[in-house]
Amino acid sequence: MFELISPLFLSLVVGGTFIGIVFGAIPGMTATMAVAVCLPITYSLGLENGLALLLGLYVGGISGGLVPAILLGIPGTPSSITTTFDGFPLAQRGEGEKALRIGIVASFVGGLISLLVLWLFAPALADFAIKFSYVEKFLIILFALTVMAALSRDMLIGIFSGVLGIFIALIGTYDISDGGNGRYRLIPPGTEYWLDSGFSLLPVLIGLFGLAAILEQAERGVPKGHSKEDLKVGGKSTFSFSIFRGQTLNLIRSSGIGTFVGILPGVGGSAASILAYSNAKTFSKKPEAFGKGEPSGIIASESGNNGLTGGALVPLLSLGIPGDSTTALLIGAFTLQGIQVGPLFIGNNPDTWNAMIFAMLVANIAMLMMMYVAIRYFALVVTVPKHILFPVILMMCVIGAYTINYGIMFDVWTLLIFGIAGWVFVKLRLEVAPFIIGFILGPSAEVYFVKSLESFGTLGIFFTKSWIAMVLWVLIIGSVAGSVLLSRRQAARDRAAG
Amino acid sequence: MDSLTSITIDFERSHLVFPRIVGVVLFDLLVAILIRDRRRIAGAGTYWRDVMAEMDKVRFFGTLGLTLLYFSLMVPVGNIWPNTGRGFLFCSMPFVMAIGLLYMHERTVRKAVALAVVAVVGPVFVWWLFTYPFFLTLP
Numbered sequence: 001m002f003e004l005i006s007p008l009f010l011s012l013v014v015g016g017t018f019i020g021i022v023f024g025a026i027p028g029m030t031a032t033m034a035v036a037v038c039l040p041i042t043y044s045l046g047l048e049n050g051l052a053l054l055l056g057l058y059v060g061g062i063s064g065g066l067v068p069a070i071l072l073g074i075p076g077t078p079s080s081i082t083t084t085f086d087g088f089p090l091a092q093r094g095e096g097e098k099a100l101r102i103g104i105v106a107s108f109v110g111g112l113i114s115l116l117v118l119w120l121f122a123p124a125l126a127d128f129a130i131k132f133s134y135v136e137k138f139l140i141i142l143f144a145l146t147v148m149a150a151l152s153r154d155m156l157i158g159i160f161s162g163v164l165g166i167f168i169a170l171i172g173t174y175d176i177s178d179g180g181n182g183r184y185r186l187i188p189p190g191t192e193y194w195l196d197s198g199f200s201l202l203p204v205l206i207g208l209f210g211l212a213a214i215l216e217q218a219e220r221g222v223p224k225g226h227s228k229e230d231l232k233v234g235g236k237s238t239f240s241f242s243i244f245r246g247q248t249l250n251l252i253r254s255s256g257i258g259t260f261v262g263i264l265p266g267v268g269g270s271a272a273s274i275l276a277y278s279n280a281k282t283f284s285k286k287p288e289a290f291g292k293g294e295p296s297g298i299i300a301s302e303s304g305n306n307g308l309t310g311g312a313l314v315p316l317l318s319l320g321i322p323g324d325s326t327t328a329l330l331i332g333a334f335t336l337q338g339i340q341v342g343p344l345f346i347g348n349n350p351d352t353w354n355a356m357i358f359a360m361l362v363a364n365i366a367m368l369m370m371m372y373v374a375i376r377y378f379a380l381v382v383t384v385p386k387h388i389l390f391p392v393i394l395m396m397c398v399i400g401a402y403t404i405n406y407g408i409m410f411d412v413w414t415l416l417i418f419g420i421a422g423w424v425f426v427k428l429r430l431e432v433a434p435f436i437i438g439f440i441l442g443p444s445a446e447v448y449f450v451k452s453l454e455s456f457g458t459l460g461i462f463f464t465k466s467w468i469a470m471v472l473w474v475l476i477i478g479s480v481a482g483s484v485l486l487s488r489r490q491a492a493r494d495r496a497a498g
Numbered sequence: 499m500d501s502l503t504s505i506t507i508d509f510e511r512s513h514l515v516f517p518r519i520v521g522v523v524l525f526d527l528l529v530a531i532l533i534r535d536r537r538r539i540a541g542a543g544t545y546w547r548d549v550m551a552e553m554d555k556v557r558f559f560g561t562l563g564l565t566l567l568y569f570s571l572m573v574p575v576g577n578i579w580p581n582t583g584r585g586f587l588f589c590s591m592p593f594v595m596a597i598g599l600l601y602m603h604e605r606t607v608r609k610a611v612a613l614a615v616v617a618v619v620g621p622v623f624v625w626w627l628f629t630y631p632f633f634l635t636l637p
Contacts (some may be wrong), residue, residue: 023598040628043630043632043634044633050500053628156527156530156534157531159527160524160527160528160531163524166520167520167521167524170516170520174513180512181510181512181513183510183511183516185513186517211565215561215562218554218557218558218560218561218601219554219557221554221557222554222557222601222603224603230637240595269520308600385602385609386601387597387599387600387602387603387609387613388598388612388613388616389599390595390597390601391593391595391598391617392594394565394593394594394597395590395620395621396624397623398568398569399624399636402636402637403634403636407635407636407637409572412572413569416565420562427546427549442508442520446516446517449519450512450515453505454507454509454512457505457506458502458504458505459503459505491547498528
């Protein structure tokens with residue numbers, strides 16, 4: 001492993017973390033966008049160095065969101081929504097710097113706890129998953145899709161979005177290398193030349209997370225940037241680690257919630273921080289202080305959303321199922337280097353696995369050091385004008401889409417198609433995360449389903465193959481039933497509230 | 499029971515098995531959504547009118563138009579100097595400048611000059627990075 005960790009490797013982690021923080025700190029830009037924009041740069045870096053950059057971007061991007069959340073009351077990334085609840089009131093009282101440092105330390109702890117879970121849990125899960133046949137693999141994908149849909153704002157729309165993603169992913173040839181018959185399907189007449197292999201994953205992702213985000217900003221008139229005067233960094237009271245006295249349980253619980261939410265496929269950081277925050281409020285001795293500048297709220301929110309980082313990598317590296325939209329993009333980095341992620345990944349690539357763990361550790365330490373020491377300077381990032389940033393990002397999106405398959409112009413058009421689709425999805429209230437997971441897992445789901453039927457000749461095999469299959473069905477039914485129950489309770493509560 | 503669940507897949511038609519199942523599920527879900535949300539869907543006209551009324555049409559459609567123009571011109575311009583990536587370079591500069599001006603709120607000479615510097619330096623740097631160290635030919 002140590003021969004992989006070169007000065008270049010370390011520089012890429014630290015540089016990636018820095019760029020990630022910058023992206024996260026600018027409202028309207030996310031960790032996912034940072035990874036999407038920088039993905040083509042990983043081409044010539046090799047797998048480990050490329051992952052070093054991307055993991056740094058991921059950790060930095062999630063962490064950077066706390067800057068505008070605290071100083072402006074605007075979450076830099078969706079995962080920082082709950083940080084605004086207590087961070088902004090503190091900043092308004094002239095304690096912005098203190099609030100920022102509370103968030104930074106909590107982010108660091110959340111990141112480390114989730115990293116520990118990743119390190120311990122992913123190899124064990126992968127070892128277990130190696131025993132899975134096509135039947136269990138198909139059921140795992142079905143389970144992932146139902147969990148994701150169940151946790152969507154609207155389960156029916158969530159399932160529809162996921163199935164739509166699968167449907168779009170099936171466009172193209174039934175690949176011979178996957179055991180298919182090499183025939184076209186779902187291709188409109190006259191488009192065979194372009195859609196022979198369907199839509200490429202990365203242009204689709206860059207379109208949905210890069211171009212669509214900029215279209216959304218354009219629709220809202222590209223809100224003006226903020227001036228230095230808007231930033232309430234303050235200096236009234238100084239940060240002290242004594243603030244964390246009595247917060248151990250909150251830190252561990254919130255990081256654990258974030259990690260668990262990360263493990264669930266397609267559930268984003270906003271769910272992690274909201275769950276962690278509401279739990280911290282429920283178990284607090286002074287819940288009435290939440291929302292008025294309570295440090296426990298910032299600690300819960302930030303340790304929760306950074307807990308996501310390691311958690312989301314668990315299903316990716318052990319099952320090949322991305323835990324969130326950013327880790328979905330990491331699949332692209334593996335694909336670029338010709339590596340398939342799944343149960344065999346860790347066993348076959350122990351050096352890469354160790355390098356990833358080390359990169360995550362360095363990224364968390366770099367994030368803590370950079371943000372803790374230079375938070376006043378990072379805060380200024382919020383003032384960078386969007387009329388300079390957005391055109392450059394658009395250009396980088398084009399580069400990313402074009403170079404992904406070594407220069408195919410159709411991939412650039414795919415970027416535009418899915419950029420517009422991403423904007424329309426938001427307007428139609430379709431869910432992007434289930435769509436993406438469906439799009440990524442669709443072709444595998446097809447292979448596992450069809451090959452299972454070809455081998456066993458009966459649909460009953462999906463229920464009777466093994467005890468694992470039965471347990472997975474219980475989980476699938478449980479996730480759907482749980483979601484229906486929760487939504488009914490919510491509806492009853494809404495009715496009661498008038 | 500076994501005969502009810504048994505299935506034989508003809509390899510020659512196996513490419514249609516999964517897309518058909520997914521298509522049927524998708525259609526059923528669509529019907530379920532249409533039935534459940536019929537009132538909301540019936541009021542979609544008002545919703546879209548509101549979206550259009552609140553939209554910054556110049557910036558939104560300007561972005562779409564400029565992006566479409568950018569993508570359309572890149573290859574024809576690149577074909578003038580084949581395999582050099584100059585199509586990307588010479589199209590990206592005006593694109594970055596035009597989008598930047600579109601997104602700028604108070605347009606001043608100072609801001610425009612700063613943007614112009616970025617519009618030249620950004621694409622040149624990216625073009626150099628991909629052409630020389632990365633050996634990837636741009637359009």
